Amino acid sequence: MALPVSHSAIALGLNRSRDPAVILAVVTLALAPDFDFLLVWGFGLPIQSFHRTFSHSLLVQAAAALVWWRVRPMRLQGLGPFLFFLILASHSTYDVLCTADSADHGVMAFWPVTLERFGWPVFVPIYRIFGESPFSWQGFLSFTALECFLAWPFWRLSRSLGNVLSDSE
Numbered sequence: 001m002a003l004p005v006s007h008s009a010i011a012l013g014l015n016r017s018r019d020p021a022v023i024l025a026v027v028t029l030a031l032a033p034d035f036d037f038l039l040v041w042g043f044g045l046p047i048q049s050f051h052r053t054f055s056h057s058l059l060v061q062a063a064a065a066l067v068w069w070r071v072r073p074m075r076l077q078g079l080g081p082f083l084f085f086l087i088l089a090s091h092s093t094y095d096v097l098c099t100a101d102s103a104d105h106g107v108m109a110f111w112p113v114t115l116e117r118f119g120w121p122v123f124v125p126i127y128r129i130f131g132e133s134p135f136s137w138q139g140f141l142s143f144t145a146l147e148c149f150l151a152w153p154f155w156r157l158s159r160s161l162g163n164v165l166s167d168s169e
């Protein structure tokens, strides 16, 4: 149910760098777990089997952060491996909080250790005010409008979390 505006706002709140290349990388990373839609839409694979599975796993995201730690280009030094992981994990966490039916389209947060899907519908009632699903143009636009409204509070909250984390480093 969560769409790009919220994921991006949360990730930008966690980021400290003002380097445009890093900001672009942060937004791309915030949306990266949903690139699994390319498998679904591009190859016609079943959405139930591929969306919110490996790409949303905290374990895979931690492994990706370790890889990033070793291969990070000089141009993106402002995007450290811990922030890299936090941004990916924020995507999965927000998806969990926006899931109405965990069995149907919850997040496989610990794939491949367990295929259990997680979902706690904390934000679902807010989205439901604006429609049932984002999978139509009207739904997509309604939900995006809602997320634009929520972007600042989400950015502010994640900014505060980022401050706490950077103070503890």
Ligand SMILES: [Zn+2]
Pocket: 033, 034, 052, 056, 091, 092, 095
């Ligand atoms: Zn997602």
